[in-house]
Every structure is written in C-alpha cells, then in structure tokens.
Amino acid sequence: MKDLKDSKIALIGLGYVGLPLAVEFAKKFPTVGFDINKSRVEELTKGFDRTLEVSDEDLQSVILKSSEEFNGSSKGLLCSDSIADISDCNIYIVTVPTPTDEHNRPVLTPLTKSSETVAKVLSKGDVVIYESTVYPGVTEDHCVPILERDSALKYNEDFFVGYSPERINPGDKNHTVTKILKVTSGSTPEVADYVDNLYKSIITAGTFKASGLKVAEAAKVIENSQRDINIAFVNELAKIFNLMNIDTHEVLEAAGTKWNFLPFKPGLVGGHCIGVDPYYLAQKAQEVGYHPEIILAGRRLNDSMGQYVASQVVKLMIQNELKVLGAKILMLGITFKEDCPDIRNTRAIDIYRELRTYDIQVDVYDPWADPAEVKEEYGINLISEISGEYEACVLAVAHKQYLELDLKSIIGKNSLIYDVKGVLPKESVNARL
Numbered sequence: 001m002k003d004l005k006d007s008k009i010a011l012i013g014l015g016y017v018g019l020p021l022a023v024e025f026a027k028k029f030p031t032v033g034f035d036i037n038k039s040r041v042e043e044l045t046k047g048f049d050r051t052l053e054v055s056d057e058d059l060q061s062v063i064l065k066s067s068e069e070f071n072g073s074s075k076g077l078l079c080s081d082s083i084a085d086i087s088d089c090n091i092y093i094v095t096v097p098t099p100t101d102e103h104n105r106p107v108l109t110p111l112t113k114s115s116e117t118v119a120k121v122l123s124k125g126d127v128v129i130y131e132s133t134v135y136p137g138v139t140e141d142h143c144v145p146i147l148e149r150d151s152a153l154k155y156n157e158d159f160f161v162g163y164s165p166e167r168i169n170p171g172d173k174n175h176t177v178t179k180i181l182k183v184t185s186g187s188t189p190e191v192a193d194y195v196d197n198l199y200k201s202i203i204t205a206g207t208f209k210a211s212g213l214k215v216a217e218a219a220k221v222i223e224n225s226q227r228d229i230n231i232a233f234v235n236e237l238a239k240i241f242n243l244m245n246i247d248t249h250e251v252l253e254a255a256g257t258k259w260n261f262l263p264f265k266p267g268l269v270g271g272h273c274i275g276v277d278p279y280y281l282a283q284k285a286q287e288v289g290y291h292p293e294i295i296l297a298g299r300r301l302n303d304s305m306g307q308y309v310a311s312q313v314v315k316l317m318i319q320n321e322l323k324v325l326g327a328k329i330l331m332l333g334i335t336f337k338e339d340c341p342d343i344r345n346t347r348a349i350d351i352y353r354e355l356r357t358y359d360i361q362v363d364v365y366d367p368w369a370d371p372a373e374v375k376e377e378y379g380i381n382l383i384s385e386i387s388g389e390y391e392a393c394v395l396a397v398a399h400k401q402y403l404e405l406d407l408k409s410i411i412g413k414n415s416l417i418y419d420v421k422g423v424l425p426k427e428s429v430n431a432r433l
Contacts, residue, residue: 001090001125001126001127001160001190001191001194002090002125004194004197004198004201007029007089007090007091007198008029008030008031008032008088008089008090008091009025009029009030009031009032009089009091009092009093010031010032010033010034010086010089010091010092010093010118011025011031011032011033011034011093011095012034012086012092012093012094012095012096012114012117012118013034013035013094013095013096013097013110013114014033014034014035014037014040014041014044014079015035015051015095015096015097016051016053016168016170016272016342017095017131017166017168018033018035018093018095018096019033019044019049019051019053019054019059020053020054020168020176020177021093021095021131021166021177022077023054023058023059023062023077024177024178024202025077025202026062026075026076026077027062027075027202028075028201028202029075030070030073030074030075030076030078031062031075031076031077031078032070032077032078032079032080032085032086032089033077033078033079033080034080034081034083034085034086034117035079035080035081036081037081038081041079041080041081044059044063044079045063045065045079047059047060047063050341050370051170051341051342052171052340052341053168053170059077062075062076062077063076063077063079064076064077064078066078067080067085070085083117083120083121086121087121089121089126090123090125090126090127091126091127091129091198092118092122092126092127092128092129093128093129093130093131094111094114094115094118094128094129094130094131094132094143095131095132095166096110096111096113096114096132097110097132097272097344098110098111098132098133098134098276098280099272099276099345100276100279100280104279104299105279105283106134106135106279106280106283108134108138108142110132111130111132111134111138111142111143112142112146115128115143115146115147115150116146116150118147119146119147119149119150119151120150120151122147122151122153122159123153123159124153124158124159125158125159126159126160127159127160127161127162127191127194127195128143128147128159128160128161128162129161129162129163129164129195129198130143130161130162130163130164131163131164131165131166132166133165133166133220133221133224133273133276133277133280134217134220134221134280135217135221135280135281135283135284136214136215136217136218136221136284137214137217137284138217139161139163139213139217140161140187140213140214143161144161147159147161155187156187156188160186160187160188160191160194161186161187161191161213162184162185162186162187162191162192162194162195162213163184163185163213163216163217164182164183164184164185164195164199164216165183165216165217165219165220166220167180167181167182167183167220167223168180170271170272170337170340170342171337171338171339171340171342177202177203178202178203178204178205179204179205180203180205181203181205181206181207181208182199182203182205182206182207182208183207183208183210183216183219183220184196184199184207184208184209184210184216185209185210185211185212185213185215185216186213187213192209193209196209220277221277221278221280221281222281223277224273224274224276224277224278225277225278225281225295225298227264227274228269228274228275228277228278228295228298228299228302229278229294229295229298230262230264231264231265231266231267231269231274231298231302232269232297232298232299232301232302233264233298234248234252234264234265234266235266235267235269235301235302235305236301237251237252237266238266238433239308242312247426247432248266248422248432248433249265249422249426249432252264252265265421265422266305266422266433267305267420267421267422267433268302268305268306268309268336268346268347268348268350268351268396268420269302269303269305269347270336270337270344270345270346270347270348271336271337271342271344271345271346272336272342272344272345275302275303275336275345275347276345278295278296278298278299279299281295282295282296282299302347303347303350305347305350305433306347306348306349306350306351306353306354307350307351307354309351309354309394309396309418309420309433310350310351310354310355310358311354312418312431312433313329313355313392313394313416313418314355314358314360316392316416316418316430316431317391317392317416320416320430322391322392322416323391324358324359324360325358325359325360326359326360326361327358327360327361327391327392328360328361328362328363328388328389328390328391329355329360329361329362329363329390329391329392329393329394330362330363330365330386330390330392330393330394330411331348331351331352331355331362331363331364331365331393331394331396332365332366332393332394332395332396332397332399332402333348333364333365333366333395333396333397333398333399333402334346334348334349334352334364334366334369334374334378334380334382334396334397335348335366335368335369335397335399336348336397337397338397338398338399338400338421339368339399339400340368341368341369341370343369343370343373343374343377343378348396348397349378351394351396351420352364352378352380355394363383363386363390364380364382364383365382365383365385365386366382366397366399367399367401368399369382371384386410386411389411389412389415390411390412390415391415391416392415392416392417392418393407393411393415393416393417393418394418394420395417395418395419395420395421395423395424396420396421397420397421398421398423403423403424407424407428408428416430416431417429417430418430418431418432418433419431419432419433420432420433421433
C-alpha cells in the first residue's frame with residue numbers, strides 16, 4: 001500500500017454522502033470525485049451543490065477545473081465522469097446508494113456497477129473502501145469477487161478492502177461529516193490501521209476501529225433499524241391514543257420527564273436510510289433461516305402511516321360536514337424531512353396518493369423541493385405559491401417557512417388543519433398525529 005501522504009483518493013458517487021467526504025479529503029489530498037451523472041459533474045465543477053450539503057464557498061475553495069490543474073496539485077477536488085481521471089488513484093471510496101425494489105428487496109446494482117468501474121483501474125497495493133449501507137457480508141461476498149474477476153488481482157494479496165459506514169444526516173448543519181464519529185474496518189489488521197488513519201486525518205470527532213468488515217456492516221444497518229423500531233412504537237401509540245381522544249404529544253411530553261425515556265415522536269419514516277436499511281437486515285436474516293418479526297412489524301407499521309394520516313383527514317372532513325369528493329386540500333411538504341431538498345423515498349407521497357383515491361385535488365407546496373425533480377419522480381406539479389381556499393391543509397413536513405405562515409388567513413378560516421409533525425401551536429390546528 002502506498003504511504004498515506006502520497007495517496008490520491010477517488011470518491012465514487014457524488015451525492016449526499018460522497019460530495020461532503022470528497023470536499024474534506026480534497027483539503028488534504030489530491031481527490032477525484034467520480035459520478036456517472038454528467039450534469040451533476042458540470043454543476044459541481046462550477047461550484048454549486050444542489051443538495052445543499054456543501055456550501056458554494058466550501059466547494060469553490062477546493063474545486064479544480066481540469067485534469068491538468070489536478071495533475072499539478074498536491075490537493076484539491078476534480079469532479080469527473082471519465083474513468084481515466086481515477087486511473088492513477090490508489091484509494092477508492094464507494095459511496096453509491098443502496099435502495100430497495102418495489103417488493104422491498106435490496107438492490108445491489110449501483111454497488112455492482114461501481115465495483116466493476118473500480119476494478120477496471122485497480123492496481124497492486126490499492127485499497128477499496130465501501131461506505132454504502134449493506135447487510136453483513138456484502139463487501140466480501142458480493143463486491144470483492146467482482147473486484148477480483150474484473151481486475152485479475154487477488155484479494156488481500158494484490159489489493160485490499162475496507163468498510164466505513166456513512167453516517168450523514170441530510171440537511172443537518174450541526175452533525176456534518178467531520179463531526180460524526182467514524183466506524184472503520186479493514187480486510188487485514190494492517191489495512192484496518194491504514195483505513196482508520198486515513199479517516200482520522202479529516203474526522204475531528206474521532207474514529208472507532210471495528211474488529212472486522214462484517215461487524216462494521218452490521219453496526220451500520222442496526223443503527224437505522226433501531227430508530228425505525230422506536231418510531232414505529234410511538235406511531236402505534238398515536239393510533240391507540242387517537243382512538244382514546246388523548247393527545248399523543250402531551251403524553252410523550254409527560255413521559256419524557258423520566259430521565260431514561262427515549263424522546264421519539266410519531267411521524268412519517270422515509271429517506272434513503274431509516275426507511276430502507278431494515279429491509280437489508282431482514283433480507284440477510286431470512287437468508288440464514290430466521291424470520292425477523294420485530295424489524296418487519298416496525299417497517300409495516302411505519303409504511304402505513306401515510307395512508308393513516310390521509311384517512312384521518314378525510315374522517316375529520318366528514319365530521320365537520322365538508323365535502324370530500326372534489327374537495328381541494330393543500331399539502332405542505334414533499335421532501336422526506338424538514339429543511340432539506342432530498343425527496344428520495346419520501347413517505348409524504350403516501351398521503352398525497354391516498355387522498356387522490358377520494359377524488360380530492362391535492363396541491364403540494366414545497367419551497368425546498370426541486371419542481372423538475374418532483375415532476376420526474378412522482379408526476380406532481382408543485383405550486384409556486386399558495387392561493388385560493390381549501391377544505392383542508394395537511395402539514396406533512398416541518399419546513400421552517402411553514403412555521404411562519406398564518407395558515408387560516410391564507411387557506412380560509414373554515415379550513416381544517418392537520419399537523420403531521422406536531423410543530424404548530426395546538427390551538428391553531430384541528431388535529432395532529
């Protein structure tokens with residue numbers, strides 16, 4: 001392996017995870033950010049990140065405009081869609097997404113394709129580090145054979161592998177990549193130290209060296225599974241307490257006065273991690289002969305919350321003698337979380353689709369989401385401003401802009417307001433989850 005101080009790093013995938021990491025490494029190493037999306041590469045080269053995970057100022061401070069400029073530099077970031085630009089690197093960090101299909105089965109295609117790309121340029125002594133969330137065993141059982149096959153090199157003799165799970169929280173400006181403790185691992189003790197020292201060079205929060213690749217993989221996948229189960233519990237409480245006419249948020253506030261009560265709140269569970277990762281663990285569990293009951297029960301309950309919210313809104317409309325068929329409802333928010341443009345696996349879409357089954361017109365207003373992206377992904381035309389009266393309004397995402405709105409005066413004083421997130425003053429809404 002090449003000495004760290006002489007290394008060139010390639011980041012494979014420049015999304016929410018890869019770009020922030022690439023920018024930090026570029027402050028100390030010559031770094032190439034590789035992505036197959038040409039328009040994404042061009043945009044980043046101009047110094048703009050549409051995901052808003054990296055500020056334009058931070059990006060522009062490290063960006064290099066050409067391969068010539070990169071080759072003459074001891075640090076900096078070259079964004080490229082050309083495999084030739086990563087051929088001279090010796091550390092490859094894979095940060096591609098790991099989604100599920102319509103049947104909630106793991107889709108390893110991005111991981112497969114990126115491994116094939118790396119294998120084409122892999123040389124003796126190189127290290128490949130995976131950050132994508134997977135079930136235990138994927139790195140060695142799925143990725144390594146691809147690297148060996150397409151490079152004609154031998155694992156742990158000619159090249160080496162590490163696994164260091166990403167912990168990025170999209171939209172979070174406090175827990176940024178360098179401020180989150182990093183779990184690291186390697187395919188040999190020597191490689192484990194090498195990978196750990198690499199991340200130590202940029203992670204101010206420190207690192208934790210796991211005992212092996214599978215341990216690191218398992219640690220990541222249970223982080224989000226644990227959160228998913230805890231949220232499922234409070235979502236079930238919300239359904240129970242609603243039937244009992246008890247305010248769930250008030251119950252949680254009271255229970256939260258005990259020092260060891262976990263502060264979870266009911267809501268929609270989407271995004272690229274919490275709503276996906278448990279299925280990866282469940283898949284592997286079933287492969288080894290165990291049916292995971294709690295994990296899958298939590299997933300089923302959380303996946304049902306969009307339909308539940310829609311049914312509660314319709315029930316509220318009927319109780320207040322408002323028309324349902326042909327009604328107009330304003331939905332605030334389509335991203336998967338507040339103050340973030342990420343629409344991947346958003347469960348707000350479940351509310352929209354369920355309301356549409358009642359022949360209700362649903363206008364979606366979201367100043368954070370990209371209208372073209374929403375149209376392409378979900379077939380929805382976002383409204384650019386709120387105008388006209390509505391029978392009801394559903395606050396699905398707690399963007400800070402919504403908290404400043406006087407909703408009753410905007411949508412009509414007789415309109416119903418359903419607060420999914422429980423962030424609006426209780427006296428200003430008709431119901432909340």
